[in-house]
Amino acid sequence: MPSTTTLRPLLRATHRANVMGTQVALAAAVAGIGAYAWYWRSSNTNKPDKPIFSSFGFHTLRLDSTELINHNTKKLRFELPDASKPSGLSLTSALLTISFPNGRWLPVLRPYTPVNDLNEPGYIELMVKLYPNGKQSTHLHSLKPGDTLTFAPIKELAWTPNKHEHVALIAGGAGITPMYQLARGILHNPDDRTRVTLVWGVNTDEDIFLKNEFAALEKLHPGRFRAVYVVVTPGAGSPHQKGFVTRQLLEKAGLAASEAQNRDIKVLVCGPPAMEKALKGKKGGGVLAELGYRPDQVYSF
Numbered sequence: 001m002p003s004t005t006t007l008r009p010l011l012r013a014t015h016r017a018n019v020m021g022t023q024v025a026l027a028a029a030v031a032g033i034g035a036y037a038w039y040w041r042s043s044n045t046n047k048p049d050k051p052i053f054s055s056f057g058f059h060t061l062r063l064d065s066t067e068l069i070n071h072n073t074k075k076l077r078f079e080l081p082d083a084s085k086p087s088g089l090s091l092t093s094a095l096l097t098i099s100f101p102n103g104r105w106l107p108v109l110r111p112y113t114p115v116n117d118l119n120e121p122g123y124i125e126l127m128v129k130l131y132p133n134g135k136q137s138t139h140l141h142s143l144k145p146g147d148t149l150t151f152a153p154i155k156e157l158a159w160t161p162n163k164h165e166h167v168a169l170i171a172g173g174a175g176i177t178p179m180y181q182l183a184r185g186i187l188h189n190p191d192d193r194t195r196v197t198l199v200w201g202v203n204t205d206e207d208i209f210l211k212n213e214f215a216a217l218e219k220l221h222p223g224r225f226r227a228v229y230v231v232v233t234p235g236a237g238s239p240h241q242k243g244f245v246t247r248q249l250l251e252k253a254g255l256a257a258s259e260a261q262n263r264d265i266k267v268l269v270c271g272p273p274a275m276e277k278a279l280k281g282k283k284g285g286g287v288l289a290e291l292g293y294r295p296d297q298v299y300s301f
């Protein structure tokens with residue numbers, strides 16, 4: 001059986017299709033999805049006792065409820081078919097969503113990251129930022145309780161507790177969701193002693209969500225978890241520093257590779273293309289290289 005990680009190149013293809021907007025790449029991705037669906041259908045129907053997303057397969061879930069959590073982000077809670085079982089997703093995972101919004105004949109495929117505790121049974125929760133004219137985010141924001149959506153699991157970085165002493169999570173905008181999944185997964189695991197530093201860049205104070213959740217994690221794990229926010233246009237009286245995720249900001253956050261606390265560190269990045277380019281350069285270089293990180297120390301969701 002091929003591992004679910006085999007979907008990752010397909011995801012990259014659909015993501016590139018998204019960015020490039022080429023129908024050719026999208027058609028190739030669709031053909032790939034069809035082949036995977038056909039290949040896995042029988043194996044999934046034969047394993048009714050396994051959590052639904054513990055192996056690759058397409059599953060349609062019913063939307064239970066929605067909640068607007070800031071000016072442009074909605075939390076969507078989907079029911080799992082067996083209320084007594086968790087999703088079967090492991091740290092770190094995303095779900096590929098598949099839809100045909102507004103009668104399109106080509107499907108729209110986009111990954112989203114469940115933000116609920118992966119061990120919780122019965123449901124998954126997504127936090128979806130609405131992009132103006134965004135094909136999938138507009139569709140997801142239009143869904144009402146009782147509507148359905150089709151998902152397939154995608155394995156991202158396979159997290160091994162204590163493999164690294166320290167992990168730096170650098171997020172931009174909606175790129176916070178994989179970071180939240182990982183930070184919570186690490187800190188809720190009593191056997192995992194990894195230290196976690198989160199740096200999250202957003203445009204305005206109103207873009208920040210999950211703030212209470214991160215504050216609770218900081219309180220529960222003092223000295224082990226720290227969240228640093230940086231806002232491009234902070235409001236008057238904002239508690240957050242102003243600016244972008246720059247070399248100076250990361251140094252100030254204690255994330256220069258030369259610091260003793262970063263002898264054994266993994267750096268994870270998830271953000272808009274401009275931010276990823278600034279951090280990782282085009283072909284080498286970039287802020288993370290300037291800070292002393294080797295390419296093998298850096299992972300992009």
Ligand SMILES: Cc1cc2nc3c(=O)[nH]c(=O)nc-3n(C[C@H](O)[C@H](O)[C@H](O)COP(=O)(O)OP(=O)(O)OC[C@H]3O[C@@H](n4cnc5c(N)ncnc54)[C@H](O)[C@@H]3O)c2cc1C
Pocket residue numbers: 015018094108110111112113114126127128129130131132133134135136137138173174177178271272273301
């Ligand atoms: C592994 C992974 C996990 C993800 N998890 C989440 C998640 O949990 N929640 C979430 O909201 N999103 C998440 N995303 C992003 C998501 O997959 C979509 O890319 C996003 O919702 C936009 O899709 P769309 O179809 O609405 O927009 P599109 O129709 O593809 O694009 C519409 C417009 O929005 C702009 N745009 C699209 N994506 C971005 C971006 N990331 N930053 C800035 N501008 C952009 C485009 O340039 C275009 O102008 C994740 C992405 C990856 C790769």
